[in-house]
Amino acid sequence: MTAARIVDRTAGWLGVAFLLTLLASEAALALPDEHASASKVATFYAAHRAVIIVLQLVGFVGAVLLALFAWRLRAADRRVAVAGLILAVTALAPGLVTIVVALVADPARPDAAGTYNRWEPRADDLLFVGVTLFAGTVAVLPGRSSRWLGVLAAAVALCCVLRFALEALGRPRGVLDSLAPFAFLILIGALVWLSFRGFPPRPSG
Numbered sequence: 001m002t003a004a005r006i007v008d009r010t011a012g013w014l015g016v017a018f019l020l021t022l023l024a025s026e027a028a029l030a031l032p033d034e035h036a037s038a039s040k041v042a043t044f045y046a047a048h049r050a051v052i053i054v055l056q057l058v059g060f061v062g063a064v065l066l067a068l069f070a071w072r073l074r075a076a077d078r079r080v081a082v083a084g085l086i087l088a089v090t091a092l093a094p095g096l097v098t099i100v101v102a103l104v105a106d107p108a109r110p111d112a113a114g115t116y117n118r119w120e121p122r123a124d125d126l127l128f129v130g131v132t133l134f135a136g137t138v139a140v141l142p143g144r145s146s147r148w149l150g151v152l153a154a155a156v157a158l159c160c161v162l163r164f165a166l167e168a169l170g171r172p173r174g175v176l177d178s179l180a181p182f183a184f185l186i187l188i189g190a191l192v193w194l195s196f197r198g199f200p201p202r203p204s205g
Contacts (some may be wrong), residue, residue, distance in 0.1 A: 005198025011072030015192035038114025045105030090130030
């Protein structure tokens with residue numbers, strides 16, 4: 001391998017666009033959680049149906065940007081690119097469930113909205129499976145050339161694993177519900193920074 005760093009500014013800008021799109025779609029409106037009553041869920045979704053659907057479509061655009069960003073990372077490591085594409089697919093799950101809830105929401109018949117709303121945590125679980133796979137791949141591949149990146153990616157994967165463990169044990173996820181997504185955003189930010197600055201060359205062999 002040569003000592004040249006791998007620079008891809010197109011990947012960097014795709015990553016920036018993904019982060020901005022994700023933050024815009026997530027921060028605009030807080031949805032009822034899985035513990036909300038069916039009546040509350042149906043009333044909220046019916047009142048904000050159009051906004052909720054538009055925000056989820058924005059989220060789907062973010063998933064496409066994530067897929068493009070991940071594909072550009074193949075210059076650094078193809079296996080990371082594949083893991084990123086899988087993550088982009090799993091990122092569609094929460095938005096799809098949310099759109100279904102919005103479409104079936106009817107305050108006069110709230111049961112359907114309540115039932116589908118209880119599927120939101122499973123969609124989130126699928127997303128975090130993708131995050132864990134992606135972070136773990138970054139930790140053991142590009143992380144070998146950049147130790148700080150490997151530590152950061154491993155920390156993201158650990159947050160996701162701990163979140164799964166608490167959920168499996170029936171314990172409150174607490175701060176991990178916020179920490180795991182925040183750590184993931186930091187990881188993406190780090191990969192964006194490296195895209196502009198240049199990834200270290202992969203170790204030979």
